[in-house]
Amino acid sequence: MLPQLLIKMSQIIKIQYQIIVYLLGVLFGKSLTDWDDEEPMNQSYQKLQVDELPVIETLPRLDYHQLLVEYEQQHGKPLKPIKRHANTKTTVPDALTCPQCQAPSAYVYANNGGKGQYQCKVCRCRFNPRSRFAKQVIFRCPHCLKALEKIKERNDYYIHKCKNDDCSFYQANLRRMTPQEKEQFQHAPYAFKVRYLYREFLFDFKPLAPSSPIKTKVDVSRLSVSSHTLGLILTYHVNYGLSARKTASIMKDVHGLSISHQTVINYANSVALIVQPFVDRFPYELSGSFCGDETYIRVKGRWHYLFFMFDAVKKVVLSYRISPNRDTFSAIRAIDDVLKKLPSIPEDLSFVVDGNPIYLLAQHFFAQHGISFDVRQVIGLTNDDPVSEEYRPLKQIIERFNRTFKGNYRPTHGFGAEEGSVSFVTLFVAYFNFLRPHSALEKRVPVVIPALESLPHMPARWAKLIVMAQEMLTQQAAS
Template identity: 45%
Template structure:
């Protein structure tokens, strides 16, 4: 018995010594704190949007006027520069900002290229004497951004300062494996501050464009009721133009071609669109945005929707052949125009994680329209933001499914005008004619003139009449 106890004691001491060695190994080799680098791949930084740069604006000046002002203040003329260096300023060199001649220019760096104007205090390079009224400066280090790339709608500026805090912090976040890959393939990573300057002003583009190919409302062979029937079958029931023409013949014994159905749709879209786009929806402070794809002549296009998440009305929409920031801004402009007074930080704008919405937010900030952008990323609630705002994203996804129901029967659009026509009519139907469970199976926006009409073709005719009255009132105003 004593021998067994002594063996157990020795074995316990052996186990304790092993445990102590394991603890020492853990303390020496496994740090308690998490590593400095982020486990998220830094390659995704290419899809992020950095904050706005510091924008310095310089006005074009006249050196003669500045010299007169100097003499009026100090009572004497400003003396020219006495050049004592080995590299005098050439006689053909002038200040790009005020036009001062070479006698008022300092060689500021001992012949290395930089000059200083004594009249307006501008520093510029001798080789690049073109005056830039706007200069972009990095908000982290204060260095001037350099233009690197020319894109279709914007120019890319980058901070190339190796001591920039943004660049140094990005380097620290790299894991050893990512840092080794960065040394070999730097183009795969975005570690420096980048700003995109848009060359197209999307805030001056007309939002009320009319579709081409529309016909007049002179009904020679058919009545306005036939046009209402065409819109009911084509828009409400989601039939194609050929199926609509066949339904009119088989049900109503009306012989009409699918081309005439298409012309009626284009005419209705051109008339109804101004009324729908300028209606006072009285939007709430919760907006949701998303984009979905369509096919036009077999090529992928995109439809952008911005809707009131509480009242369910579509406030902004746009069709584009590219999934970039331009149409995103146009759809958001159309939605924001529904506010009589822009609410700013008081309302929530919810979208997915696509970076075009971040770029659009930056452009609105430049036009003094600041708001909070909330991005719901992924399909599951893996973070507090997704958990809180998932319901807003689901509402806009439900709208996309409703739109796809009317789109899928067309097997893609045959032209750009056809896609614009169909989307405009869909928005008019969705906002003013379609019954919704949210409003107890009534339209989202009730019009007194439509409530007394019992059938849908008559409602379409009345909506077109109201739109005509709106257009006439706008023209007389």
């Protein structure tokens, strides 16, 4: 009896310990155990197929004032507003207007007994308030020109489907099926993608839009620390990946300077605000071999996704977006960061990424805005297809970069605020692009700046990089 009781008590204590650790992590915003080494479960992606763009038919916008004038000229009398029955049970909202001619509710019928459909007396347009967009633009299948039907609503887009059974696209996919697939299709049609689909993106984002000037409120000259000391702190904290507490300790034990770990964090946040515009807007010389990947960091006790875009030849980090979601919009913004750094969009532009379908959706989004590029997806760990076999070396390069970043990130055990995560990643990218020698480049830094290369040690280079970033901000403010 006693051993069973001890086992039961031990299980209860373990559960209580896990609950306490979790609550402390939520309270302090970072994990207090070694569980940070674990990563979210990686699941295999379903193969996404993206169809070509639809035929977009824009309906003409009518003016009900002009239509009323034409009606009176044609019939010799004005078109009267609707006279509703006094005891009618169906009502038309006063704010409702016709989506095609903008006629007010006085000219709108409740067309199907209050079930949601209305009809305009002026232009005869039938509509439903929940699908007013359908009266502004019509998406048609490029194969049969039938109007597409909205079937699903996602967070970032609507899915429209061609339901025409005589569509050539649908019939061709049916003919390609093997007898076994046809039999399976009869029982589970949802397992096959045979009809034309189009995704209408909802977010308001314009590719290659010029960035607004960045005005930082931080002035490093007002920090109560010398440029050499600031360079030392950044060297320990960023270059060698020491935590803020260890950086503060080494400044005390080795250099005799007593500072707190919070001071280290404050200095890092301040410098990151100044350096970020310099990193993002530097005129890089790029090779055109671009690859992308996501890795994980903890922010406020939760996993966030860090999207890297990388020049595999020049070893330059081109995008470093942090997002709480692994979604299409994050992939779009990461790719847009790369496109902004190109003098022009080459015809053979391509990105090597993993099998996550968000990159294909991002490609589809840019295609809708007239920007074309290829997406080469390296899927899994084995070369099961020709694309994976050809482009896996590029994918392995950015995975190696991810391991380098994780080596610097791991001592932090996550971040208690989004500001801290952005600052850390920004400083790491600045270090990687401008200060860190790379073995594949014969021990040269990816971006060679003579003013930095001639300096004798790393703290001086950090100080000079900060000065150059400040000068760029000053020139930007003056222009």
